Every structure is written in C-alpha cells, then in structure tokens.
Amino acid sequence: MAFLKTVYTIWYRDLLRFLRDRTRIFSSLGQPMLFLIVFGNGLAPAVAAGMSGVDFRTFLFPGILSMSVLFTAVFSAVSIVWDREFGFLKEVLVAPVSRAAVALGKMAGGSTTALIQGLLIMLLAPLVGVRFTLPQILTLMGMMILVAATMTSFGILIAARMRSMEGFHMMMNFLLMPMFFVSGAFFPLRQVPLWMEWLARADPVTYGVDAIRQTALQGLVPEPILRTLILHPLEINLIALLAFWALFLIPAVWLFSKTE
Amino acid sequence: MNAIEAERLTRRFGDFTAVREVSFVVGEGELFAFLGPNGAGKTTTINMLCTLLRPTAGTARVGGHDIVRESHAVRRRIGLVFQDPSLDDRLTAWQNLAFHAMLYDVPRRVFEERAKRLLELVDLLDHAHQEVRTFSGGMKRRLELARGLLHQPKVLFLDEPTLGLDPQTRRHIWDYILRLRDTEGTTVFFTTHYMEETERADRIAIIDHGRIIALDAPDDLKSMIGGDVILLRTSDDARAVERLREALGMDPRPTTEGVLVEAPRGDQLIPRLLGALQNGAEPSLTVHSISLRRPSLEDVFIKLTGRAIRDEEASPLERMRLSHRLWGRR
Numbered sequence: 001m002a003f004l005k006t007v008y009t010i011w012y013r014d015l016l017r018f019l020r021d022r023t024r025i026f027s028s029l030g031q032p033m034l035f036l037i038v039f040g041n042g043l044a045p046a047v048a049a050g051m052s053g054v055d056f057r058t059f060l061f062p063g064i065l066s067m068s069v070l071f072t073a074v075f076s077a078v079s080i081v082w083d084r085e086f087g088f089l090k091e092v093l094v095a096p097v098s099r100a101a102v103a104l105g106k107m108a109g110g111s112t113t114a115l116i117q118g119l120l121i122m123l124l125a126p127l128v129g130v131r132f133t134l135p136q137i138l139t140l141m142g143m144m145i146l147v148a149a150t151m152t153s154f155g156i157l158i159a160a161r162m163r164s165m166e167g168f169h170m171m172m173n174f175l176l177m178p179m180f181f182v183s184g185a186f187f188p189l190r191q192v193p194l195w196m197e198w199l200a201r202a203d204p205v206t207y208g209v210d211a212i213r214q215t216a217l218q219g220l221v222p223e224p225i226l227r228t229l230i231l232h233p234l235e236i237n238l239i240a241l242l243a244f245w246a247l248f249l250i251p252a253v254w255l256f257s258k259t260e
Numbered sequence: 261m262n263a264i265e266a267e268r269l270t271r272r273f274g275d276f277t278a279v280r281e282v283s284f285v286v287g288e289g290e291l292f293a294f295l296g297p298n299g300a301g302k303t304t305t306i307n308m309l310c311t312l313l314r315p316t317a318g319t320a321r322v323g324g325h326d327i328v329r330e331s332h333a334v335r336r337r338i339g340l341v342f343q344d345p346s347l348d349d350r351l352t353a354w355q356n357l358a359f360h361a362m363l364y365d366v367p368r369r370v371f372e373e374r375a376k377r378l379l380e381l382v383d384l385l386d387h388a389h390q391e392v393r394t395f396s397g398g399m400k401r402r403l404e405l406a407r408g409l410l411h412q413p414k415v416l417f418l419d420e421p422t423l424g425l426d427p428q429t430r431r432h433i434w435d436y437i438l439r440l441r442d443t444e445g446t447t448v449f450f451t452t453h454y455m456e457e458t459e460r461a462d463r464i465a466i467i468d469h470g471r472i473i474a475l476d477a478p479d480d481l482k483s484m485i486g487g488d489v490i491l492l493r494t495s496d497d498a499r500a501v502e503r504l505r506e507a508l509g510m511d512p513r514p515t516t517e518g519v520l521v522e523a524p525r526g527d528q529l530i531p532r533l534l535g536a537l538q539n540g541a542e543p544s545l546t547v548h549s550i551s552l553r554r555p556s557l558e559d560v561f562i563k564l565t566g567r568a569i570r571d572e573e574a575s576p577l578e579r580m581r582l583s584h585r586l587w588g589r590r
Binding site: 020021088090092 | 311312333336342344346347362363
C-alpha cells in the first residue's frame with residue numbers, strides 16, 4: 001500500500017507540473033507541427049516515386065507521433081537530473097519511502113505526460129489526411145504507453161547517475177538523436193545500407209515506430225502496400241518493446257535505489 | 261529517551277577524515293547547536309544522522325532508532341531543512357506541503373489543518389497559493405521550516421538554516437525557529453558558523469577538523485575565558501600597553517580596536533586602569549573610551565583553536581552556491 005502511494009505521489013507531482021506549464025505543452029506542439037507541415041510538404045513530391053503511391057505526409061505522421069512520445073518520455077525522466085541540480089531530489093531521497101517506488105512513479109509520470117502529448121499530436125492528424133477509428137485510437141494509446149514506459153525507463157537509467165545538465169545534452173546528441181534517426185520515423189527502412197539496418201534492429205525506437213505506424217495506417221493504406229512499409233509483424237514489435245522495457249527498467253530501478 | 265545519541269561517529273572520504281569519533285547526546289526538546297568553521301564536518305555529521313550518508317565507523321540513534329539498521333524508522337521521525345533550498349519552485353507553497361504530506365503519509369484532513377497552522381506561524385498563509393519561484397530567499401526558508409515540521413518529527417535538523425540570507429532575514433528566521441520550537445516542542449539540532457546564532461541554544465558543541473573540542477551550555481563555555489574583556493581606547497595605545505605592564509603587572513593585548521585586557525572582575529579593575537593611565541604617565545595619556553563586556557563565543561573559539569571563525573568571509577564553495585542561487589532556476 002505504502003509502495004503504491006509513493007508511486008502515485010511521484011506520478012501526481014509530474015502530472016501537476018506538466019499541467020501547470022501550459023506554455024510548455026503548446027510550445028512542444030510546435031516542433032512536430034513544423035516537421036509535419038514543412039518537412040512533409042517539402043519532401044512529399046521529391047520522394048513520391050519511392051512511396052508506392054502512399055502520400056509521404058501520411059507515412060510521416062506516425063513517425064512524428066512516435067518522436068513526440070519518445071522525446072517527452074525521455075525528457076520527463078531527465079527531470080531527475082534537474083531535481084538533483086536544484087535540490088528537490090533531496091526532499092524525496094530523505095523521505096521514508098521506497099526508492100524503487102520513486103523510480104516507478106517517475107516512469108508512470110513520464111508515460112502519462114508522453115501519452116497526453118501523443119494524444120495532442122493525434123489531433124493534428126486531419127491536417128495530413130489521416131483519420132482514426134475508435135478501436136485504432138485505443139490501440140494506439142496502448143502502444144504509446146508502452147513506448148513511453150520503455151523510453152522513460154531508458155531516461156531514468158541514464159539520469160540515475162548523471163550529475164549535470166551538460167551530461168544530459170551529451171547524451172541527447174550521441175544517443176537519442178541517432179536512435180531517433182535510424183528508427184525509420186522519417187523514411188522507410190528499405191534499401192538502406194546493411195549497417196543501418198543492423199543499427200535499426202538494435203534500436204528500441206524502431207519497434208515503437210513500426211508498431212505505431214502499422215496501427216495508424218491500418219485501413220488507410222491498402223494492405224499489400226502497407227506490408228512493404230513495415231518491418232516486423234505487430235507481435236514481434238510488441239515483444240521487442242517489452243524486452244527492451246525490462247532491460248532498461250530493472251537496472252534503472254536498481255541504480256536509482258543506490259543513489260546517495 | 262534521548263533524541264539523539266551519537267557514539268564515536270566517524271566518516272572518511274578516501275584518506276580524508278571528515279568526522280572523527282564524534283560522541284554526544286541530545287536530550288528531548290533540546291535546542292542543540294553544532295558550531296564550527298566551514299569544512300569542520302558539520303554537514304557530514306548531519307547527513308549521517310539523517311541517514312543520507314553511512315558512517316565509516318561508530319553508531320548513532322535518532323528518535324530511538326539506529327541510523328544504519330533502522331534508517332526507514334529514523335527517516336519517519338526526522339524533519340530536515342538543508343543548506344540549499346529543496347522546494348519545487350514550479351509548484352505553489354501549498355502544493356509543496358501537500359506533496360510532503362503524501363510522502364510522509366499524513367492523512368489529508370490532518371494535513372490541511374496542520375498546514376494552515378504552520379503557514380500561519382511562519383507568516384506565509386497569504387502566499388499559500390503562490391508559486392514558490394516568486395518567493396524571496398527568506399520566504400523559501402520559512403516554507404521549508406514549516407514543511408520540515410509538517411509530519412511532526414521528533415527531531416528537526418537544520419543545516420545552516422540562515423546561510424546566504426541577509427542579517428535582518430537571518431534574525432527573522434531565528435524568531436520563527438524559536439516560535440516553532442516553543443509551539444511544537446520539537447528537538448532541534450542545527451549547524452551554523454555564525455556565533456551569535458548559537459547564543460539561544462541550550463547547549464553548543466564546537467567542532468573543528470572533524471572533532472568536538474568543547475560541548476556545554478553557552479554560559480559555561482564562556483566561563484572558560486575566566487572573566488571579563490575590557491577594551492580601552494587611548495591617545496597612544498602603544499604607550500598605554502607599556503604603562504599597564506609597568507604599573508599593574510598586567511598583560512594587555514594591543515589590537516586594531518584598542519587595548520584589550522582580560523580580567524576576572526572587570527568592573528573593579530576599571531578605576532585602577534584609569535588611575536594608572538592618567539596619573540604617573542609622562543606626558544599624561546588621554547583615555548577616549550572604556551568598554552567592558554562579557555566574553556563572547558568567538559573569544560572561546562579563539563582560545564580553543566587559536567583561530568577566529570570568520571563570520572563574514574564566505575568560502576569559495578559558499579560563494580559559488582550564493583551566486584548560483586542568485587541566477588535562480590531556469
């Protein structure tokens with residue numbers, strides 16, 4: 001009981017901060033919109049030949065959705081570094097609560113804010129001619145939660161030992177951006193060099209993008225063409241995501257528990 | 261039962277021993293001061309007592325529980341105000357308190373009533389729903405004091421509670437601390453390197469280089485000096501010193517402030533000093549002023565260590581922390 005209450009408390013604070021910061025919510029919509037509208041419209045004619053008749057903007061939309069979930073999730077976990085730098089973490093670390101519960105609360109908080117962010121992005125779907133049915137929206141929500149939970153755990157794993165924001169920016173440039181770029185969010189992973197194919201296979205984001213894309217485009221793009229745009233069957237994607245989640249979460253909780 | 265019992269508490273960082281076999285007992289309801297210069301081991305001691313740092317050797321019990329084996333029970337029974345603010349400044353004062361109450365499992369109804377009372381005690385009730393980032397340094401400290409007491413801890417630890425605040429705010433914070441102690445009856449353990457802040461403590465431990473070098477009530481510590489301190493200002497201090505040596509066989513010390521004399525009964529000595537300086541000296545000396553004071557804790561520290569605790573001069577680390585604070589968050 002006490003454990004769950006701690007998880008809830010940490011989750012509640014994250015959500016409260018997120019909801020209080022309205023400017024952040026709206027400004028964080030700016031970047032995905034920029035990508036979707038400028039990037040999408042700019043590249044659509046140029047890449048039309050390789051898209052088997054699918055509008056590039058339609059293809060891009062699930063990628064942008066994944067991007068938004070991914071970055072919100074990782075950033076929210078990294079608020080641990082922020083809290084450490086500004087002292088608030090001490091208030092939590094000295095409280096008579098389980099550290100594992102704090103880490104799990106952080107994961108829940110990051111996942112929730114990422115989900116809200118994702119839902120906001122989904123409101124932009126009509127702009128690029130993407131429509132969802134209710135079952136599709138529910139399935140997508142589940143997937144976004146899974147991707148967010150995986151990536152928040154990844155963020156906590158990194159933040160658990162990080163002492164400065166500089167370190168975090170290093171991590172952003174050397175890990176997160178490459179992970180995002182090779183994931184196939186921006187372009188189909190067909191006819192790419194072999195090294196990139198292997199990198200994509202080791203990248204958790206790839207499976208998230210693939211799962212979100214095939215669910216989002218179901219019914220919108222004819223089945224045979226959809227099959228050429230995706231990489232793995234849905235079950236494989238989900239199993240891979242679950243495996244990565246466990247792979248990140250267990251050491252993340254362990255490292256966080258040992259924080260002095 | 262004692263609030264704190266420390267026994268040969270020791271902490272090493274590599275080759276450096278920050279705290280060396282420190283032993284002391286703090287009784288229930290006591291206001292106990294840890295006084296020492298920067299880097300003396302004050303924060304390290306407090307961090308061990310608060311279970312944030314494991315001792316290298318020795319043990320301590322806080323609120324009747326072992327700080328290593330029963331750290332969870334200890335955490336439940338202590339309140340903390342750190343050197344640096346540890347508030348979420350994006351949330352309101354009330355939300356910060358609510359978060360704390362949830363972490364410490366204070367029931368909602370009890371929380372509301374207590375939070376109101378504590379905010380009133382620290383004069384922040386009118387600002388309860390304001391975001392903390394709009395608060396001044398003194399207001400943040402007051403909010404932290406209220407938060408530290410929200411779960412009714414047995415012991416309240418204050419680590420340099422007035423660091424980085426201006427003198428007027430510092431005095432105010434102390435009024436609040438004493439008021440809170442009187443109404444809540446909590447044991448208070450605090451560290452400081454400001455002498456005057458320890459005057460109201462029940463007992464003071466003076467710590468230097470990781471060791472306790474004296475531990476007693478303020479007046480008893482001061483009686484170590486063995487008398488009063490007299491300060492004379494004359495037209496020629498050098499000659500005055502010489503004259504006092506010759507005529508009264510004393511050992512006065514010339515300082516930048518004037519001539520300093522230590523004596524058991526200062527009040528009775530003053531007429532003799534005046535006599536010796538005004539009569540018999542050729543040409544005669546003019547005495548501008550004489551002041552008599554009881555010895556201060558500063559005098560005690562100098563006697564014990566041969567050094568002064570510098571009040572005003574901030575260490576490089578402290579300066580950094582202060583400028584950091586000025587820049588604020590985000």
